[in-house]
Structures are given as structure tokens and as C-alpha cells.
Amino acid sequence: MSHVPVMINLKDKPAIVIGAGDVAFRKVQWLLEAGANVTVIAPEGKEELQALEDEGRIGWKKKCFDPDDIWEAWMIIAATDSAKINREVAEAAGFHQLVNIVDQSDLGNLCFPAKLNRGRLTLAVSTGGASPHLAGKIRDELAEQFDENWEKQLEWLYKKRKEIKDLEVNEEKRKEALKHLVDQLWDNVTRGNPSG
Numbered sequence: 001m002s003h004v005p006v007m008i009n010l011k012d013k014p015a016i017v018i019g020a021g022d023v024a025f026r027k028v029q030w031l032l033e034a035g036a037n038v039t040v041i042a043p044e045g046k047e048e049l050q051a052l053e054d055e056g057r058i059g060w061k062k063k064c065f066d067p068d069d070i071w072e073a074w075m076i077i078a079a080t081d082s083a084k085i086n087r088e089v090a091e092a093a094g095f096h097q098l099v100n101i102v103d104q105s106d107l108g109n110l111c112f113p114a115k116l117n118r119g120r121l122t123l124a125v126s127t128g129g130a131s132p133h134l135a136g137k138i139r140d141e142l143a144e145q146f147d148e149n150w151e152k153q154l155e156w157l158y159k160k161r162k163e164i165k166d167l168e169v170n171e172e173k174r175k176e177a178l179k180h181l182v183d184q185l186w187d188n189v190t191r192g193n194p195s196g
């Protein structure tokens with residue numbers, strides 16, 4: 001059985017991370033990039049997380065996990081170094097909450113891929129738990145093929161596609177124009193000739 005890959009909009013949504021070590025910090029960065037409202041629960045942890053709290057970018061409850069900590073969360077990430085505590089987080093979560101357990105992913109319903117952002121383009125690679133390190137390697141390989149230039153290309157495509165969608169032409173013509181647009185972008189990119 002495989003997972004469903006989706007893009008989740010977390011803007012202003014409460015996300016709770018239990019643990020404040022390296023793994024928690026990496027996940028907090030993802031959540032902040034997504035505009036989530038992040039709270040960390042851990043008695044102690046990384047200086048980088050302390051800096052984020054000092055800047056008012058995250059909340060941090062300096063305490064051990066308690067099931068009452070997560071009732072309001074949209075997304076929960078259990079990232080402590082204790083398999084027992086991480087399991088307790090999974091058990092305390094409601095069936096309607098999104099839960100990632102960093103050391104026992106089967107206990108949760110969410111799994112993070114290795115990702116690459118080029119503006120509107122997101123590439124995400126998952127190996128289904130086989131090897132996160134391999135997922136990162138494949139992502140790095142893709143990063144060479146899909147270089148920084150793609151951000152500009154995607155902006156160009158986004159604008160052009162909008163223009164075409166607003167044109168008053170028949171459906172066939174519109175489809176053809178949209179397809180032509182992508183062919184044009186592909187040509188530009190493979191010839192290293194940026195548009196826009």
C-alpha cells in the first residue's frame with residue numbers, strides 16, 4: 001500500500017513539534033516556510049530553535065510532552081529521541097489529525113519526502129521508508145537538472161497560462177495554446193534560453 005502524495009496548505013494552521021533536536025529543527029523549518037503557526041514542546045533543545053523563539057517566530061513550551069499539548073494541532077510531529085514518548089504522541093493524537101512520527105512512521109499518517117523548491121515548482125522524492133538518504137541523493141541529482149532558472153520559467157508559464165485561460169476562444173484552441181506554451185518552455189529550458 002502506498003501513501004498519497006499531496007501539497008498541504010498550512011498557512012496560519014497550528015502545528016506542534018515534540019522534541020527540539022536536529023530532526024525537530026529541520027521539520028520546524030519546513031513548517032515555517034509553509035507559514036504554519038508553530039509550537040515546540042520540549043524541556044530543552046537546539047540554540048537555533050531558541051533563536052526562533054526569541055524572534056517570536058515560534059512558541060516553545062519548555063516541558064515534557066503531555067497528551068493535553070496536542071488537542072488543537074492540525075499537524076503533529078513527534079521528534080523526540082525516545083521511541084516510547086514518540087509512541088505516546090501517536091496514541092494521544094485524534095484520528096482527524098495529521099501525524100508524523102520521525103522514528104516509527106507506521107504509527108502516524110504522514111511521511112516527509114526529500115524536497116526541492118524552484119519557485120512554484122516543487123519536486124518531492126520519497127522512498128517509502130527504504131532510505132531517506134537515497135531520497136536526498138535523488139533530489140540532489142534532480143536539482144542539477146532543474147536548476148535555478150526554472151523559478152523564472154515557472155513564473156513566465158504561470159502568467160502566460162493565465163492570459164490564455166482568460167481568452168475567449170473555443171476549448172480546442174485553448175488546449176492547443178496551453179500545450180504549445182509548455183513545448184515552448186521546454187524548448188527554452190533545454191536550449192538554455194530563458195523566457196520572460
Ligand SMILES: C[C@@]1(CC(=O)O)c2cc3[nH]c(cc4nc(cc5[nH]c(cc(n2)[C@H]1CCC(=O)O)[C@@](C)(CC(=O)O)[C@@H]5CCC(=O)O)C(CC(=O)O)=C4CCC(=O)O)c(CCC(=O)O)c3CC(=O)O
Nearest residue numbers: 102103105111112113114126127128129130132133135136
Ligand atoms: C520515514 C521517514 C519519516 C519522516 O520523518 O517523515 C524517515 C524516517 C527515518 N529517517 C532516519 C534517518 C535519517 N533521515 C535523514 C534525512 C531525512 N529523512 C527524511 C524523511 C524520512 N525519514 C521519512 C521517509 C522518507 C523516505 O521514505 O524517503 C527526509 C527525506 C525529509 C526530512 O525529514 O526533512 C530527510 C532527507 C534529507 C534531505 O533532504 O537530504 C537522515 C540524514 C541523511 O540522510 O542525510 C538520516 C540518517 C541516515 C539514514 O539513516 O539514512 C531514520 C533512522 C533514525 C535512527 O536510526 O535513529 C528513520 C526511522 C526509520 O528508519 O524509519
Ligand SMILES: NC(=O)C1=CN([C@@H]2O[C@H](COP(=O)(O)OP(=O)(O)OC[C@H]3O[C@@H](n4cnc5c(N)ncnc54)[C@H](O)[C@@H]3O)[C@@H](O)[C@H]2O)C=CC1
Nearest residue numbers: 019020021022023024041042044045064065080081102103
Ligand atoms: N525522520 C528523520 O528524518 C530522522 C529521524 N531520526 C530519529 O529522530 C529522533 C530524534 O533525533 P534528534 O533530533 O537528532 O535527537 P536529539 O537528541 O537532538 O533531540 C531530542 C529532543 O527530544 C526532546 N525530548 C526528550 N524527551 C522528551 C519528552 N518527554 N517530551 C518532549 N521532548 C522530549 C529533548 O529535549 C530533545 O530536544 C532520533 O531518535 C532518531 O530515531 C533521526 C534522523 C532523521
